[in-house]
Amino acid sequence: MTNKSCYNLSASQDVAHMQCTYSLYKRVINILSSITIDEEVDFGLMDNAFKLLVERNDCLRIRFFKKKGNLMQYFSDCVKNIKKVPVLSFETKEQQDAFIDKVRKKPIDYMHGVVIEPYFIHTFDNRYMIFFKVCHLVIDLYGINVLYTDLINVYNALKKGETLPPAPESFEEIIKTDIEKSSKGNLEEKHLEYFTDLLTNNPEPFYAGIHGPDNPIWQKQLKKHHRGMPIFLVHNSTKTYRHKIGKDLVEKMLTYCQNNQCSPANLLFYASSVACAKLNGNIKNTIPIGLYNCRNSVQEKRCAGIKVQSAACYTKIDYNLSFEENLKAFSIAQIGLYRHVKFKDRDFEALMHNIYRSSPLLIYYSIAYSLLSVDLPEGVEFNLYTNGNSALPAYVIQVLDAKTKEIDMAYDVQTKITSEEDVSNFHTYYLNVLKQVLDDPDIKVSDIQLSL
DSSP states (O other), rough: OOOOOOOEHHHHHHHHHHHHHHHHOTTTTTEEEEESSSSOOOHHHHHHHHHHHHHHGGGGGEEEEEETTTEEEEEEEOTTTTOOEEEOOSSHHHHHHHHHHHHHOOOGGGGGGGOOOEEEOTTTSSOOOEEEEEEEBBBOHHHHHHHHHHHHHHHHHHHTTTTOOOOOOOOOOOHHHHHHHHSSSSSHHHHHHHHHHHHHHHHHOOOOOOOOTOOOHHHHHHSSSOTTTOOOSSSSEEEEEEEEHHHHHHHHHHHHHHHHHHHHHHHHHHHHHHHHHTTTTSSEEEOEEEEEOOSSSSHHHHBBOOEEEEEEEEEOOTTTSBBHHHHHHHHHHHHHHHHHHTSOHOOOOOHHHHOOOOHHHHHSSSEEEEEEEEEEOEEEEEEEEEOOOOOEEEEEEEEEEEEOEEEEEEEEEETOOOOOOHHHHOOOOOOOHHHHHHHHHHHBBGGGGOOO
């Protein structure tokens, strides 16, 4: 087929491929995003910058193929035959939204060499948009940020006639390094031992959805099936609802994290777990999913290729302890978890099934969180879009704007079980938890109040 070196999927790619496999509409592999620029953009020059973007980021040149039923990949050198990026313009917001809606619902044809679909848009409000639909098998949210930053830097260099900035790191080289590391020693046995101990030494987790326990479909599932099974992979249409965490609260959170050497992702994650647990009747054990960018080196942080990995975070809550004590215990557990985060999802699910004797997919895919920090130039607005279907009942993307110090939260929820009111109520509960614990980290979890 090719004389290029071929590789199996990485652990991160395997997750995205599995989500596609379990999604009826096969659309979870799309990541849709845009940047909108206030000042005038020369789209002809930007088209040249895009060609250089593909040349400089080898993850955009990945080609997939099947070998004995397994999905494999190689890195193509072909950058000469890239089609000219279409330039569109819209007179009304409705026309623009209708176009984006049409694009987002069409699966990307990654098996036929298409991993990115770009569009340049002169927006209805006289601004300039670069819209990307990218295959999740080659890029994650962190990588999207790397791509846009590189594109802007290349465009500005071309515009000013300056030398191009250094190119991002090679994803192929990182995959080679990962393969080399995994070949040294039997890491799989260590991962298996760690997660076996984690699950064996803890009670079975309870499904905790942001829809709350009074949802009629949830109640019906309780009567019919195991308590961890209210998941709908057959009817999985989703809708995204956006809410914000304001500047004052975000600055207070960042100050707390800096003073206590705590990760903002961990604080936000654990606060949401407390809100979810209290909403669902003060449950003590849940397993939501934390999505972590596994970038430990400068090389990995300067690469756009997919490095995100999901970690099934066993969240234990002791209502008699303070929030801070609970958070510290959770963070310590996270250190151990992070060392084993490359344990494959499907292996983890099989392990859960063996230990708990319940459907691993239906417990595991409950709710997922990720935090993305965006630091784009002034006058550049970043947006994410839902693709309309998901293998997850709820996926919460938290985007921290480094300049405005606000967090934009996108709740992408399956419409069959979660309503707009459910999301709005949960976000209010979540803000209440954050305000209370940041004002008084020593507050007992039992004293935290949920109120609308």
